[in-house]
Amino acid sequence: MPAPLLSSLNARFSQAHNTLQSLQAGNASARWPDKVASVSADMHLLAPKIDSDILQQVQQALLDDKQLEVSYHALHQSAVKAYRLNPLALVQRGQISYLIASAEPYTDPLRFAVHRFVQVEVTDSAAVTPPGFNLQRYLASGAMEFSEGDTIKLEFIAKQVLANLLQETPLSADMACDKLDNGDYHISATVHKGWQLNLWLMSQSSYLTVLAPQDIRESIKLRLAEALAKY
Numbered sequence: 001m002p003a004p005l006l007s008s009l010n011a012r013f014s015q016a017h018n019t020l021q022s023l024q025a026g027n028a029s030a031r032w033p034d035k036v037a038s039v040s041a042d043m044h045l046l047a048p049k050i051d052s053d054i055l056q057q058v059q060q061a062l063l064d065d066k067q068l069e070v071s072y073h074a075l076h077q078s079a080v081k082a083y084r085l086n087p088l089a090l091v092q093r094g095q096i097s098y099l100i101a102s103a104e105p106y107t108d109p110l111r112f113a114v115h116r117f118v119q120v121e122v123t124d125s126a127a128v129t130p131p132g133f134n135l136q137r138y139l140a141s142g143a144m145e146f147s148e149g150d151t152i153k154l155e156f157i158a159k160q161v162l163a164n165l166l167q168e169t170p171l172s173a174d175m176a177c178d179k180l181d182n183g184d185y186h187i188s189a190t191v192h193k194g195w196q197l198n199l200w201l202m203s204q205s206s207y208l209t210v211l212a213p214q215d216i217r218e219s220i221k222l223r224l225a226e227a228l229a230k231y
Contacts, residue, residue, distance in 0.1 A: 025208040040094065047095040048115035057120045058099055067125040068101070071118040080118050085126040089135045090114075093144050100138065102130055109138060147194030154197070155188045155211040162207035163187065186211075198223075 021030075023193075061068045068085045085101040088109055097114040107130040141149045157178075158166065163185035167177055175189035187208075191197055193216075201210060201220055210217040 022144070042094060045095055048096065048113075050115045051117075054117050054120050055097075056116060057088065057122050058117070059090070060112060061120075061122045061127070062090060062099075064122070065127045067104075067123045067127050068124055069121045070112075071120075072112060073116050073118055075113070075116070084123075085112070086129065088127075088129060088133060091135075091139070091144055098144070100135075100143075102128070106133075109133060109143070113142070142192030142194060142196075145192050145194050145196035147192035147196065150193045151190050152193045152213055153188060154191050154213070154216070155186070156201075157209045157211065158185045158187050159207040160185065162204060215225075 058068065060066075066087075068087060070083050070085055071080050071082045072083055084104040085099070086104070087099060087101045089100040090097060091100060091111075099114055099117075100109050101112060102109055107128075109130065141147070142151075143149070153169070157180070160183060163177055163179075166175065166187060166190045171187075171189040171191055175187065178186045180186055198216070198219065201208070201216070202223060204226060205220065210220050
């Protein structure tokens with residue numbers, strides 16, 4: 001929610017909280033927030049610090065459909081670079097907020113971690129939305145899994161403990177899980193090829209053996225060998 005709008009609602013949030021507090025003794029529904037919680041299944045990492053002024057300007061540019069002049073320090077680059085961005089969307093991925101934007105003069109949507117902006121300035125120029133851009137389609141393409149949009153048929157052998165978990169929470173709608181004579185499972189699923197998939201495969205490497213595609217199988221073998229060499 002944009003910071004100015006959130007600020008205007010803070011008084012109402014406080015009033016609602018105080019009302020619930022006053023009702024807790026005699027109202028079971030008012031005690032509901034004390035009985036439910038949500039936790040991440042991933043390794044707990046602290047959120048990066050975001051300059052509040054930078055976040056507010058990013059949100060304002062997105063809300064007003066204005067271009068941004070920014071200085072950005074990418075994770076794997078030593079130098080800060082200047083960009084003129086067309087803001088398209090804000091996406092929260094775990095603890096990191098990403099601005100989805102195209103960088104002039106190009107039209108392809110890129111990901112910019114908000115905490116890596118060094119400086120931002122809202123311009124008077126109207127932002128240009130790339131033809132056909134739609135946030136839901138963008139997410140469905142696997143872009144926030146750090147995929148280039150390619151899908152693959154992943155095949156692997158899984159130990160029973162992993163197979164049981166995947167039968168409860170499948171990798172995809174078309175996932176197939178077949179038990180083998182030795183008690184392991186052959187699993188196939190259509191998934192997005194990218195960094196997120198590689199990270200998951202490495203994290204489950206004790207419980208699975210990749211069969212296909214061959215390039216992913218070889219990549220996992222190489223990474224496991226590199227990891228073993230460190231020990």
